Amino acid sequence: MQAVARAARGLAAAAVARAARGLAAAAAAARPSVMEAGHSGQVQQARGIVVQVRDGNLEPALSIMERKMRSSGTERLIRAHTLLDIKDSENRLLALKELMQRVRSQELMLRKIVIKQIRTMEEDNADWCDENVKIACEIFAEEVRAKNRSGSHLNKLGYNNVMVKFKERTGKTYSELQFKNKWDKLKKDYSNWKQLGKETGCGWDPNKKLYVAPDWWWEKANIQFKGISKFKDKSLQNAEELSVMFEDLRNTGDDHWVPTSGELPQDTEAQIHDAINIEDENASDCGEDTPSSSTSKRRRVVVTDKGKKPKTTGGQWMQDQMSKLFELNKQTTTSCESMVLARTQETPGSSIKDVMQLDKGKKPKTTGGQWMQDQMSKLVELNKQTTSCESMFLARTQETPGSSIKDVMQLVKACGAIAGSKEHFIATQVFTKKNEREMFLTLDTPEERFQWLSMKYEWMTMNKKG
DNA sequence: GTGCGGTGTGTGTCTGGCTG
DNA sequence: CAGCCAGACACACACCGCAC
Incomplete structure (x- = not known):
């Protein structure tokens, strides 16, 4: 608003000057001067717009002038002229920009052509004999x-x-x-x-x-x-x-997944489960670094994000999954790890806590592949730890009785999983396997055992669905 | 110093055209 | 039809300049 007012004032001032010039021309031969004449209230014949300034009061005179200019079309002409000036300069700028763009695009085209020609000159057609x-x-x-x-x-x-x-x-x-x-x-x-x-x-x-x-x-x-x-x-x-x-x-697809493949497992939990391979006790007994074939083929993930494909090169998804994997490893490892720690002094920097720190803080500034390789190396290390502490644990449990189906099922009932409950049912299914019983025995309290059974049930039913 | 946005580069996937 | 190839597309990361 202030700017508009200022512009109006500017226009008015210009008009005053012009009007004054016209007035001055008309009164060239006579005295008193224009201002004097105006001041005395005389109206003289003159070209242009004539406005009287009474008693030195400029404001009303300016208002009158604005009105007159508007009605006569002078203001429009002035504005048009001003706009024309702006347009000209803008046009020049735009034209320059367009020219630059044209030159640049032509340069790019030319460069492409030259590169292509050089390539075709330098390159051989691939002959893969x-x-x-x-x-x-x-x-x-x-x-x-x-x-x-x-x-x-x-x-x-x-x-x-x-x-x-x-x-x-x-x-x-x-x-x-x-x-x-x-x-x-x-x-x-x-x-x-x-x-x-x-x-x-x-x-x-x-x-x-x-x-x-x-x-x-x-x-x-x-x-x-x-x-x-x-x-x-x-x-x-x-x-x-x-x-x-x-x-x-x-x-x-069925026994590995490559994070950069762009095809993500739909059921991440199930994939993680497959990755750490808890279900398959035989495989874990073999100590394979990679999980054996799972029941489900790798599936294309359902893309919900505006049709974009899940490109996951060292991406967030990968990091998330690795974090989950660490978390699950922690869950399955912590209890037996604590036993190992009690016996052996841990190497500094190789603890689960230390490894878990990798998830926190800034992202490592490496390529996704490099990052993934590092994490996988650490995960393998962690799994080695797990395997070693598991074997230590197994050695111990072999020494101590109490891991028979009968003994374990007594613990199941003791933790609140009564016959007919889903927890009891899953126990009857999984505790036919020795490793499952031993894992169950690592849990210290009845609450932990009951929770484990609940989670086991959900996990397995989820995997059945998947 | 820090956070943010823009830009360039590297990487990986997918698609379609061309050819034998 | 299979194989080869080019290019589009998408994402992550690194770097830089700028504002605060």
Whole structure:
């Protein structure tokens, strides 16, 4: 409002000046002056707008002038002129911006064309003959051993090394992308080959080193595992190198999940459960680092977030799941860990508490893959601890009687799980397994035992649904 | 010094076109 | 039709400048 008033005042002042000029011109020959004439109340013929200022009172005169200017269209002309000035300058600015954008986009286009031309001149069309694939696999494996793999792919340095080494050995210049594509392809092949090893419908021909199955089986398998039928009449080439490249991140879906795969387990709890593999006592007895095949295939997560795919490269989801995993590990480990701690002095910095600290505070400024690898290493360490303390515990329980089904079921009833209750029912199901009984015995109070049974029931029913 | 937003880079997934 | 390839898309992280 004040600005508007100021503008009006400015316009008025300009008009006053112009009017005064016109007045002055008309009264050029005569005296007194314009102001004097105005002051004396004389109205003189003049061009322009004439306003009288009475008794030196400027405000009413300005108001009158504004009215006159508005009615005569002068104000509109002045405004239009002013706006035209602004528009001109703005237009010039816009035009300059547009020009810059045009130049920039043309420059970009030109650059793209030049890059493409240079690429096509420098790059060879990928020719993945057996020999080239073999060399590539060897170099890939070298780079993986040199820890130039982050996540599930080689990093920039890794690809650069591959490009250089491959050129040295074959004379061919392939781009990073071409190697990346080949890497993806090899990974898929390796995954399919491993899948064949688990399929029950095919046999193994040791002479030909081939999986054998009827044609209909291959057709069926190829629908489920795209590209698997290529192994119908040929075996996996460069298996050793591929093993180095992919074995620790194999993504067959049923026994591993790769956090960077973008396909998340729908039932996270169940996945965590599978990951720590509590249900499968046989597997835990074997001490496998990775869980054995679970009952559910990896499923595409239901995307609710405005259709975006769950890209989880070292992302929040991964961190959340790892946290949950730690939490569950803590739950299953703490009780026996305390026993171990009582006997042995713990290595500083390797306690669960220390490891759990990883979740807190700032995110580590590393790539998702690196972070994941670190966390997994720590998790493996933690699991080793768990396994060792479990074995210590088992050794102890073997010494002490009281872990028979009969003994444990007495404890079940004592903690309030009466016959007919869901807690009692789940106890009858799980305590046929020795490990479950022993785990149950690690709980100190009846309350803890009852809660454990409740959770066990919910967990198992949830997994049944999943 | 700290927090925030913008930008660039690296990484991973997916899709569709081209070719043999 | 399978294999190869390019490119779009999405996300995480690092870095930088700026305001407070």
